[in-house]
């Protein structure tokens with residue numbers, strides 16, 4: 001087995017361990033399990049990075065193109081954002097209870113789709129817009145995943161305020177944090193769409209073609225645009241928005257990676273014709 | 275005071291607008307409708323739903339036909355923007371200018387500007403596909419120069435000036451080590467204003483707002499006609515289609531993109547002699563050499579019920595016996611197809627995207643700063 005795969009599955013396994021300890025921590029109300037969960041996530045992050053790096057070095061091709069690569073990188077960013085947030089604040093300790101199971105499941109899914117031969121965007125198409133595009137998409141996903149996690153924390157805090165939930169920040173603070181992650185994700189997603197438009201304009205001379213990939217990203221972007229308006233214009237706060245963030249996350253995952261079930265290509269519009 | 279003002283004053287005095295006036299009442303209704311935030315939400319959700327349907331139930335071409343290019347869907351988009359304009363700006367009006375509100379204003383303004391840019395563009399754009407064999411020049415102003423073209427209602431054809439020349443096509447063109455595949459060396463314009471440049475997949479050439487993009491390329495055969503004594507009678511460049519075969523190889527032949535076909539030959543003399551299908555099989559050994567295949571039918575027999583007059587192959591440069599004549603492919607050149615685009619609204623749209631994005635960032639920063647205080 002290649003190193004890349006060994007690292008990949010070690011990472012997936014550790015994310016699984018992390019996910020389990022968060023879930024059991026929540027059920028048994030043991031805070032120690034949250035700490036364990038956090039450190040196993042960190043331990044998984046290292047081979048995750050190694051796996052991506054290894055693939056990149058081996059093929060010389062940036063590994064963000066195929067579906068499994070794209071999912072892998074999305075989780076990578078999500079876990080990174082989560083780890084930074086946790087080590088920087090330590091305020092929302094059970095947060096991993098949503099994030100790590102999602103990371104674990106998506107990682108497993110990516111594992112089943114992984115292919116040996118790296119595909120690349122035809123070098124002819126390469127332009128630095130791609131980097132903005134890829135990083136915007138992955139960071140955007142990581143942010144809204146964190147927001148959904150915070151939404152879940154809000155719902156839990158509201159329902160049970162004693163025990164392990166006592167140490168959680170006040171509902172209002174959770175609500176506000178969630179908003180910030182949505183706004184951040186909205187910006188990153190906007191950046192993805194804008195860079196995609198510029199890229200398309202550079203290559204084909206048009207910036208928007210209602211191509212399925214484009215429409216899907218518009219869908220997730222609008223979904224979060226609606227979130228921002230429910231908050232700013234209609235004054236929604238708290239529970240309703242927390243539910244919205246959770247449901248929107250599902251929409252986001254489908255729109256981001258569910259595409260392979262509907263259309264075959266990563267970017268139909270970017271194939272080179274003979 | 276100009277006369278116009280006087281006339282307007284007169285009109286006003288004749289038809290004073292009073293409260294209860296039906297026009298005012300209707301206007302109030304329209305205004306209330308357009309400034310409703312509920313309408314905005316409704317539109318956003320409806321458009322979102324249409325988008326979802328357009329990538330799940332219907333797809334690709336059907337999604338275009340059923341949704342994205344329909345009048346009602348584009349009407350919804352326009353209504354959304356008008357709604358943004360009324361709703362957002364009537365709410366924000368008179369509010370103190372803070373980072374938060376400034377960002378929001380930028381964002382929603384850019385939203386309106388994007389649509390403005392799109393509409394403006396749709397009235398004035400030009401789009402054409404021009405196909406040239408190496409060495410060939412075509413006049414830009416004549417629509418026959420384009421395989422297909424399309425333009426906005428108010429596009430002025432006199433904007434298409436000068437001519438376009440394909441100087442040469444380069445294969446395996448490299449830029450900083452990246453394989454850009456094919457690059458076209460072209461010259462566009464008129465007289466001393468001619469602009470020459472190389473275009474490839476990530477680089478286009480802009481001549482007075484007309485942008486040239488590379489699109490596709492293929493082979494062109496210089497087919498010569500000789501009489502039986504070997505005297506040259508006629509010659510013309512004939513571009514070939516590249517048709518993908520089931521085994522992923524390509525067939526280069528005359529015909530259309532839907533399949534191989536024949537054409538009357540000689541092409542532009544008043545009296546064609548027969549119909550001809552020509553194909554080309556490149557050799558991997560040397561660029562632009564290989565074999566040519568010919569199939570010749572009598573002219574009268576459009577459906578090819580009779581047997582072909584002649585059928586066979588000859589290497590490039592060699593003679594092929596086609597009954598009463600000889601045929602020969604003297605030379606193979608490349609042809610290229612380029613998209614020519616003129617989109618005067620484009621800069622507005624692209625700039626607005628950044629303005630909008632920075633608006634969201636400004637609002638976000640503004641909110642964080644407000645919290646900190």
Ligand code: HEM
Nearest residue numbers: 221222225228232233314354357358361362365378634637
């Ligand atoms: C008919 C369409 C729209 C209307 C009427 C509208 C109206 C508004 C209004 C009134 C606000 C200010 C809320 C406040 O009172 O503080 C606002 C904020 C905002 N709008 Fe819109 N808007 C529309 C479309 C959009 C779209 C399509 C997007 C992007 C998807 C968008 C993104 C935003 C953002 C990011 C904010 C700032 C939210 C925040 O962080 O506070 N708007 N909008």
